[in-house]
Amino acid sequence: MPAYINGLSMISPQNTVERNDFLSGLVEYSGDYMKCIDPDYKAYINPIAIRRMSRLIRMGITAAKMSLEDAGILMPDAIITGTGLGSVEDTEKILGTMREDEKFFNPTPFIQSTYNTISSQIAISLKCHGYNSTYVHRNFSFESSLQDAIMQLEEGTAKTVLAGGIDEMTLNHLIITRRAGHWKEEAISNRNLLKSNTNGSFAGEGAGYFVLSSEKKESSYAELKSVKTFYKPESGEAVREIINDFLSARSLSLGDIDLVIAGMNGDHAYDSIYHDLIHDYFTSQGISSFKPFCGEYFTASAFALWMASRILKHQSVPVVSIVRPVTGKSLKHILVYNQYRNTNHTLMLVSS
Numbered sequence: 001m002p003a004y005i006n007g008l009s010m011i012s013p014q015n016t017v018e019r020n021d022f023l024s025g026l027v028e029y030s031g032d033y034m035k036c037i038d039p040d041y042k043a044y045i046n047p048i049a050i051r052r053m054s055r056l057i058r059m060g061i062t063a064a065k066m067s068l069e070d071a072g073i074l075m076p077d078a079i080i081t082g083t084g085l086g087s088v089e090d091t092e093k094i095l096g097t098m099r100e101d102e103k104f105f106n107p108t109p110f111i112q113s114t115y116n117t118i119s120s121q122i123a124i125s126l127k128c129h130g131y132n133s134t135y136v137h138r139n140f141s142f143e144s145s146l147q148d149a150i151m152q153l154e155e156g157t158a159k160t161v162l163a164g165g166i167d168e169m170t171l172n173h174l175i176i177t178r179r180a181g182h183w184k185e186e187a188i189s190n191r192n193l194l195k196s197n198t199n200g201s202f203a204g205e206g207a208g209y210f211v212l213s214s215e216k217k218e219s220s221y222a223e224l225k226s227v228k229t230f231y232k233p234e235s236g237e238a239v240r241e242i243i244n245d246f247l248s249a250r251s252l253s254l255g256d257i258d259l260v261i262a263g264m265n266g267d268h269a270y271d272s273i274y275h276d277l278i279h280d281y282f283t284s285q286g287i288s289s290f291k292p293f294c295g296e297y298f299t300a301s302a303f304a305l306w307m308a309s310r311i312l313k314h315q316s317v318p319v320v321s322i323v324r325p326v327t328g329k330s331l332k333h334i335l336v337y338n339q340y341r342n343t344n345h346t347l348m349l350v351s352s
């Protein structure tokens with residue numbers, strides 16, 4: 001059964017909340033990490049309720065409501081969220097309070113620190129009593145939420161599913177993971193991220209939600225045809241075989257793909273995986289990148305799906321994202337390929 005993207009939203013370090021601006025420029029960052037540009041939360045959440053909400057929950061509820069608003073519906077049949085970290089800021093507050101003085105422990109950060117709080121708070125805000133689930137599978141988290149959404153549509157248990165990916169970054173988490181070699185030691189601008197020849201990436205964050213439906217509308221952005229995850233492939237040749245099988249399962253070949261949106265993140269140790277594919281495998285496809293816009297985080301591929309959906313609807317690739325231009329044809333099929341440190345690899349096929 002097809003899964004049509006009938007509404008979407010993205011809160012990110014770029015001006016993605018503005019519906020009339022599709023990555024016309026690049027908001028530049030050179031600090032510790034790329035931080036989301038906060039929308040007007042009061043337009044979507046009761047100002048009194050906002051005071052008790054963590055930043056991540058504000059982002060989640062707002063992104064969810066923006067997506068539903070874009071789709072022109074009030075209530076989804078199911079809500080599914082993927083997150084790699086959950087509310088890490090609240091978790092840090094709990095640990096900090098426990099270390100300083102357990103007597104004055106505030107229960108609110110504890111309640112909001114659980115991973116399923118985001119989906120739950122969205123449901124409470126909407127008064128939605130349908131299926132509600134959260135996936136915490138590191139870099140597979142967002143794709144797992146999409147796979148579940150597609151199964152809900154196929155089984156007929158839901159006609160409209162709100163699925164999303166959301167993660168935040170904090171300075172404490174950045175410092176800890178930088179020690180493990182995940183981020184660059186030197187200062188770098190996201191504008192020059194893909195030109196870097198050092199190890200580590202540039203951290204980011206974001207919240208993206210999508211309204212998936214079995215029914216196509218005139219306003220639909222695209223069709224999400226298939227999603228696949230695979231773990232620690234043995235070689236580059238194994239990756240190519242998996243992509244070939246992935247496409248052939250949908251009666252397509254590599255030649256049918258017009259654009260590849262790849263997850264290059266400036267990490268010299270692992271970007272070679274993309275470069276080898278681009279030079280020896282994706283030889284006739286246009287190539288775009290997305291992580292200079294949003295940075296690296298567990299559910300960054302939500303930004304890529306948002307980008308692919310808008311590209312297909314408007315038949316235009318943002319100039320600032322182009323690595324290799326699409327030559328002389330309309331865009332029908334886009335392949336999103338993302339991997340992190342050659343461990344978690346994901347594929348998404350999006351068609352007009």
